Amino acid sequence: MDGDRRVDANTPAGTRTNSHRFADDLQNPLPVSPDPAFPPASSSSKVSATAIPRPSRRRSALSLRAKGVLALLVLIGYLAAVAVFLMNERQGLVSIVQQVEANQARVALVEHVIGALSRSLIESQSILNAQGNVPFRPVSFNDLGFHLDALTRALHDVGTAFPPVGDDADKFRQAVSVLKAAPSAETLAVVRDKEQVLLGELNHVVNEFQKDTQDLSLRYRSTQQFISIFAITASLFGAVASVAVSLVFFTRLTRDIQRLQDRAATIVAGYDGEPLVNARHDEVGDLIDAVNRMQVDLRSGERQLELARQQRFHREKMAAVGTVASAIGHEVSNPIAAIAGVAQFIVDESADDPEPQGRKINQFAAQILKQTERITKIMHQLTAVTAPHSPHPELLDLNALIRSTCGFVRYDKRFRGINFEQDLAHDLPAVTAVSDHITQILLNLLFNAADATDHIIVPAIRSIRVATRIADGEVLLTVADNGRGMTPDVLARAFDESFTTKPTGLGRGIGLFVCKSLIEKARGRIELASIPGSGTTVTVYLRLEPEPHA
Numbered sequence: 001m002d003g004d005r006r007v008d009a010n011t012p013a014g015t016r017t018n019s020h021r022f023a024d025d026l027q028n029p030l031p032v033s034p035d036p037a038f039p040p041a042s043s044s045s046k047v048s049a050t051a052i053p054r055p056s057r058r059r060s061a062l063s064l065r066a067k068g069v070l071a072l073l074v075l076i077g078y079l080a081a082v083a084v085f086l087m088n089e090r091q092g093l094v095s096i097v098q099q100v101e102a103n104q105a106r107v108a109l110v111e112h113v114i115g116a117l118s119r120s121l122i123e124s125q126s127i128l129n130a131q132g133n134v135p136f137r138p139v140s141f142n143d144l145g146f147h148l149d150a151l152t153r154a155l156h157d158v159g160t161a162f163p164p165v166g167d168d169a170d171k172f173r174q175a176v177s178v179l180k181a182a183p184s185a186e187t188l189a190v191v192r193d194k195e196q197v198l199l200g201e202l203n204h205v206v207n208e209f210q211k212d213t214q215d216l217s218l219r220y221r222s223t224q225q226f227i228s229i230f231a232i233t234a235s236l237f238g239a240v241a242s243v244a245v246s247l248v249f250f251t252r253l254t255r256d257i258q259r260l261q262d263r264a265a266t267i268v269a270g271y272d273g274e275p276l277v278n279a280r281h282d283e284v285g286d287l288i289d290a291v292n293r294m295q296v297d298l299r300s301g302e303r304q305l306e307l308a309r310q311q312r313f314h315r316e317k318m319a320a321v322g323t324v325a326s327a328i329g330h331e332v333s334n335p336i337a338a339i340a341g342v343a344q345f346i347v348d349e350s351a352d353d354p355e356p357q358g359r360k361i362n363q364f365a366a367q368i369l370k371q372t373e374r375i376t377k378i379m380h381q382l383t384a385v386t387a388p389h390s391p392h393p394e395l396l397d398l399n400a401l402i403r404s405t406c407g408f409v410r411y412d413k414r415f416r417g418i419n420f421e422q423d424l425a426h427d428l429p430a431v432t433a434v435s436d437h438i439t440q441i442l443l444n445l446l447f448n449a450a451d452a453t454d455h456i457i458v459p460a461i462r463s464i465r466v467a468t469r470i471a472d473g474e475v476l477l478t479v480a481d482n483g484r485g486m487t488p489d490v491l492a493r494a495f496d497e498s499f500t501t502k503p504t505g506l507g508r509g510i511g512l513f514v515c516k517s518l519i520e521k522a523r524g525r526i527e528l529a530s531i532p533g534s535g536t537t538v539t540v541y542l543r544l545e546p547e548p549h550a
Contacts, residue, residue, distance in 0.1 A: 093227075444514070
């Protein structure tokens with residue numbers, strides 16, 4: 001009943017007695033086939049067998065087709081974003097070209113005015129030179145007035161386009177008006193001075209426009225270079241990202257499909273471990289859930305078939321043993337009755353014999369009578385244990401069943417030297433259960449307890465305590481021993497199917513697992529408490545209320 005101890009050890013066949021072999025036969029085949037009278041119930045045991053949960057069916061959050069469409073939409077969105085960005089940048093290039101063209105048009109206008117202003121300045125200076133007797137042919141005032149009128153009109157357009165030049169242009173027009181009203185060298189000199197100022201201002205404007213045009217040209221080249229680099233980089237990034245996403249997607253898809261293929265092969269080979277971890281929410285995730293459900297269903301079906309086979313084998317064996325026991329009991333009962341009658345007669349006749357020899361005969365006859373009673377009791381116990389019972393739940397006297405089973409197993413070799421302690425509640429009510437199931441559970445627990453104490457050497461005492469009591473509407477059956485006890489790791493797996501700490505060939509590891517299954521069929525539960533080196537206590541909880549029938 002503990003981890004380091006042998007949970008359901010069997011003695012080698014060559015060293016067993018007949019009763020020992022019979023007890024092993026009772027221990028190993030354990031009936032746990034489906035029974036409509038006992039629907040499965042949840043167990044609240046401290047340590048229970050690890051069961052694979054049945055995966056719940058999930059609704060796909062995003063199908064593979066939807067993922068493909070989404071990836072395509074993301075790619076289209078990315079390309080559209082890149083295209084919009086490049087269009088905006090190209091629009092910036094167009095804007096720069098337009099600014100350059102506008103600057104060139106303004107420069108052309110200003111240069112035209114500068115040319116006219118330069119000619120007018122030369123003519124004004126020629127006239128002034130002629131007035132100062134300088135040997136140079138002056139231009140007449142009439143020709144100069146015609147040029148000044150044309151220049152005034154041109155300066156009006158320039159002043160409108162370039163407000164900073166407007167003030168000097170207005171002053172120039174005013175000077176021209178004064179010159180026209182009173183032509184003289186002095187007024188012409190004022191006009192000439194204004195022309196010089198305007199010429200300087202217009203040359204400054206042209207220089208500024210040329211500088212701005214150069215800056216715009218540099219911006220144009222840098223923007224064009226940026227667009228080219230960005231287009232190449234965006235294309236490469238999109239291609240690399242698409243390849244990377246596709247590689248990750250198909251690698252994961254291939255890996256999960258390979259996992260499914262490998263798991264399907266292991267399930268066919270009998271795998272009964274943990275289910276596949278499922279982190280997907282698409283059709284492949286549904287397929288993983290389906291494979292996990294298939295694993296659970298197959299293992300559950302195989303387990304039920306094996307338990308049904310064990311139950312059928314057990315019933316057939318019990319029936320055969322019961323038939324043999326009944327026949328032996330019938331054949332032995334008559335000789336035993338005759339021997340008991342003769343022994344009783346001798347006891348009665350020699351009871352008052354005063355001779356020493358007569359008293360010795362009386363003692364021998366009493367001993368013979370006691371042993372015949374023991375043989376009769378053993379035959380009754382064997383018949384009671386192997387007698388066929390109903391496969392359906394019925395009211396049982398649990399204490400009587402415990403006394404009968406404990407009395408029977410005392411004759412097994414493994415129970416020699418064990419101190420049996422029975423603490424059975426006198427007011428224990430009848431429980432509704434299958435008699436054969438309770439017998440199987442008790443036999444397994446007793447055999448495990450005996451195996452757990454086989455390391456104890458005299459003068460230490462091997463002890464098994466069987467107790468019953470009622471608490472909170474449940475009947476509690478407790479089997480405790482002072483054996484090896486279980487380590488925490490072994491205790492956690494004590495109810496696992498096919499888990500045993502015994503050497504190969506001496507245990508099948510289904511004893512406690514089947515005990516748990518039988519108890520759960522009766523809507524009860526089982527708990528294990530163990531301390532390494534001190535022993536193990538198994539508590540079975542059975543309900544008092546009648547079980548629901550289908």
